[in-house]
Amino acid sequence: xSLNSNNVKKRLDMRERREVVFVLLFQMLVANESLQExxxxxxxxxxxxxxxxxxxxxxxxxxxxxxxxxxxxxFSPKRAFSRIAKTNVIILRIAFFEILFxxxxxxxxxxxxxxxxxxxxxxxxxKAFINGVLDSFVKSLQTREAVKTxxx
Numbered sequence: 001x002s003l004n005s006n007n008v009k010k011r012l013d014m015r016e017r018r019e020v021v022f023v024l025l026f027q028m029l030v031a032n033e034s035l036q037e038x039x040x041x042x043x044x045x046x047x048x049x050x051x052x053x054x055x056x057x058x059x060x061x062x063x064x065x066x067x068x069x070x071x072x073x074x075f076s077p078k079r080a081f082s083r084i085a086k087t088n089v090i091i092l093r094i095a096f097f098e099i100l101f102x103x104x105x106x107x108x109x110x111x112x113x114x115x116x117x118x119x120x121x122x123x124x125x126x127k128a129f130i131n132g133v134l135d136s137f138v139k140s141l142q143t144r145e146a147v148k149t150x151x152x
Contacts, residue, residue: 011051012049012050012051012053012054014105014109014113015113015116017051017053017054017057018094018113018117019117019120020048020049020050020051020054021054021057021058021061021094022090022091022094022117022121023042023048024038024039024042024048024050024054024055024058025058025061025062025090025093025094026086026087026090027041027042028058028062029086029089029090030086035055035058035059035062039055057097060097060101061093061094061097064097064101065093068092068093068096068097069081069089069093071096071100071137072084072089072092072093072096072133075133075134075136075137075140076129076133079129085122085126087118087121087122087126088118088122088126088129088130091114091117091118091121091122091130092114092130092133092134094110094114094117095110095111095113095114095130095134096134096137098110099134099137099138099141107138107141110134111131111134111135111138114130114131114134115127115130115131117130118130118131
């Protein structure tokens with residue numbers, strides 16, 4: 001993948017990177033385009049600045065999107081997955097990915113950052129929805145971990 005070096009920053013902080021990941025994943029979903037196409041559009045039209053870690057995270061989440069969506073659906077019993085706003089789907093994919101696969105990010109940080117993204121890109125009910133889904137998910141993981149520990 002070739003990237004315009006003017007739009008690849010050496011280092012983004014975690015919040016900036018998470019927001020770049022959100023924007024890229026959202027554009028991929030709504031435009032039904034590849035990461036490369038979205039990168040070209042976002043860097044040319046929106047002057048999006050990215051970094052290699054953000055791009056890697058987008059690739060990793062995109063590969064696991066079906067699995068992540070199944071997990072999200074399990075913890076959204078009151079709202080069918082097909083009725084979840086696309087912004088919320090992307091926010092939840094990022095948070096579920098971090099909680100399941102990114103050991104460097106504490107789950108509380110993932111939840112807080114997801115709520116912050118919902119505040120910025122969603123409406124008032126979105127932050128409560130995101131928080132509720134993630135809270136249920138984390139409690140389920142903690143219960144599974146407790147049972148696993150007891151059985152060892």
